[in-house]
Amino acid sequence: MLWQVHSEKTLYAAPSADVRIADVELPDGRHRDHHLIRTTPAAGAVVTDEQDRVLLIWRHRFITDSWGWEIPLGEVVEGEMPQAAAAREVEQKTGWRPGLLRPLLAVQPDNRLTDTLHYVYRAESATRLGPPADPWGRIDWLPMSGIRRLIDNGDIICGTTLSSLLYVALDCLGVEGRKTTFDPTRPLLLRDIPGLGL
Amino acid sequence: MLWQVHSEKTLYAAPSADVRIADVELPDGRHRDHHLIRTTPAAGAVVTDEQDRVLLIWRHRFITDSWGWEIPLGEVVEGEMPQAAAAREVEQKTGWRPGLLRPLLAVQPDNRLTDTLHYVYRAESATRLGPPADPWGRIDWLPMSGIRRLIDNGDIICGTTLSSLLYVALDCLGVEGRKTTFDPTRPLLLRDIPGLGL
Numbered sequence: 001m002l003w004q005v006h007s008e009k010t011l012y013a014a015p016s017a018d019v020r021i022a023d024v025e026l027p028d029g030r031h032r033d034h035h036l037i038r039t040t041p042a043a044g045a046v047v048t049d050e051q052d053r054v055l056l057i058w059r060h061r062f063i064t065d066s067w068g069w070e071i072p073l074g075e076v077v078e079g080e081m082p083q084a085a086a087a088r089e090v091e092q093k094t095g096w097r098p099g100l101l102r103p104l105l106a107v108q109p110d111n112r113l114t115d116t117l118h119y120v121y122r123a124e125s126a127t128r129l130g131p132p133a134d135p136w137g138r139i140d141w142l143p144m145s146g147i148r149r150l151i152d153n154g155d156i157i158c159g160t161t162l163s164s165l166l167y168v169a170l171d172c173l174g175v176e177g178r179k180t181t182f183d184p185t186r187p188l189l190l191r192d193i194p195g196l197g198l
Numbered sequence: 199m200l201w202q203v204h205s206e207k208t209l210y211a212a213p214s215a216d217v218r219i220a221d222v223e224l225p226d227g228r229h230r231d232h233h234l235i236r237t238t239p240a241a242g243a244v245v246t247d248e249q250d251r252v253l254l255i256w257r258h259r260f261i262t263d264s265w266g267w268e269i270p271l272g273e274v275v276e277g278e279m280p281q282a283a284a285a286r287e288v289e290q291k292t293g294w295r296p297g298l299l300r301p302l303l304a305v306q307p308d309n310r311l312t313d314t315l316h317y318v319y320r321a322e323s324a325t326r327l328g329p330p331a332d333p334w335g336r337i338d339w340l341p342m343s344g345i346r347r348l349i350d351n352g353d354i355i356c357g358t359t360l361s362s363l364l365y366v367a368l369d370c371l372g373v374e375g376r377k378t379t380f381d382p383t384r385p386l387l388l389r390d391i392p393g394l395g396l
Contacts, residue, residue, distance in 0.1 A: 001257060001258060001333065001334060001335050001336070002258050002260070003258070003260045005260050011210055011212075012209055012210040012217055014209075014217075014219075014233040015233075016233070017233050017311070019210055019212075019217050021212075022260070024260060027333060027334070028333070034260075035212040035213075035214070035215050036261045037235065037311070039311065042310065059199065060199060060200050060201070061306070061309040061310075062200070062201045062203050062220070062222060062232075063234045063309055063310075063311070063312065063313050064306055064309045064313050064315075066306070066309075068306075073310075074310075105349070105360070106352070106355060107355065107357045107360060108259070108262055108264070108266075108355050108356055108357055109307045109308040109357040110307040110308045110312065110314060110357065110358075111259040111261055111262045111264075111355075111356055111357075112240065112259075112261075112271075112272075113215070113235070113237065113261070113312065113314070114261065114308065114311065114312075115261050115262050116308060116311070117262075118357075135199065135225060135226070136199060136225070137199050138199070148368065151303070151365070154304070157304060157305065157306050157309075158306055158309055159305045159306055159307040159308065159309075159316075159357045159358060159361055160308075160357060162303070162305060162361040162364075162365075163357055163360040163361045163364060166360075166361060166364035166365055166367075166368060167349070167360075167364055169364075169368055170346065170364060170367055170368055
């Protein structure tokens with residue numbers, strides 16, 4: 001069921017995105033010119049406090065012209081480890097320094113179009129440093145118990161924020177519906193994910 | 199906190215993706231050349247049966263060179279309603295015709311780069327038609343109770359599949375940890391989402 005890639009060439013190279021066209025052969029023998037974008041990965045974190053509130057940013061996205069709550073997440077810069085990038089992004093965008101970051105989830109946000117990978121980490125504490133360096137929105141700590149309602153109201157629409165918060169919400173509920181603490185010995189998404197920064 | 203967009207122009211126009219550059223002014227007055235891609239929306243569905251198994255496709259993505267379980271999802275074609283696109287995509291990619299499709303979730307898979315919107319629907323039944331027209335992978339019905347394990351094994355990495363399955367998994371668990379049926383009267387993600395096809 002593999003699509004055979006006969007060639008791939010750059011059509012337009014932007015600083016952090018390479019627009020390409022691939023000649024792919026489908027399993028039934030048909031050929032297709034498939035556009036794709038090769039771009040840099042991003043890293044971010046779900047940061048919670050001891051009251052099970054989560055650190056979110058209410059921000060506007062000019063590309064979609066829409067508002068929504070998002071976890072802090074941003075580009076992994078050249079030579080940086082994803083874990084360090086996640087810590088830096090949380091700090092720059094929220095003004096809070098996260099406690100110990102453990103890998104939570106790896107997400108391909110849109111594998112129909114790009115090879116971007118989002119590395120999401122989890123911290124259960126944070127220290128206030130001051131106002132954020134990148135003041136892109138309103139910073140707030142919101143209860144995890146209210147996440148589902150925010151989603152249903154259309155206030156969380158960012159894909160990786162949805163995946164990450166729903167994953168943690170499911171974790172919180174546990175199989176018996178009781179609250180459980182996060183289990184650091186649980187196998188995490190390490191297979192096939194290079195550079196997760198353990 | 200709005201980024202003011204002074205101009206936006208096309209750098210490269212592909213059939214279903216328009217690569218653009220925008221001159222944006224950040225809240226602190228700095229200007230930034232921001233690349234973005236305007237592209238078509240996609241629609242798909244979480245289809246379950248009476249045994250709480252979900253219809254998934256085990257497929258390879260050549261762009262990321264990775265395998266994973268995914269819900270059926272594909273491009274909304276010109277003039278098509280998202281709901282009709284979701285039904286067509288399920289049928290083409292799995293060979294199953296979904297029962298009544300209700301809106302589940304709207305996802306911006308990567309609002310840092312593109313304006314793509316994924317419309318995800320939910321069906322609780324399906325009828326087998328035959329082999330899929332697009333045989334891109336192995337079709338299977340997998341128990342919802344095993345979704346979390348698949349994620350932790352790295353077998354589900356597609357962003358919109360993660361969001362959609364975790365949302366349904368949380369729904370199944372319910373607040374008391376008991377299984378609840380899906381509530382069709384619950385407010386759904388309709389606000390600000392045009393053309394959801396109700």
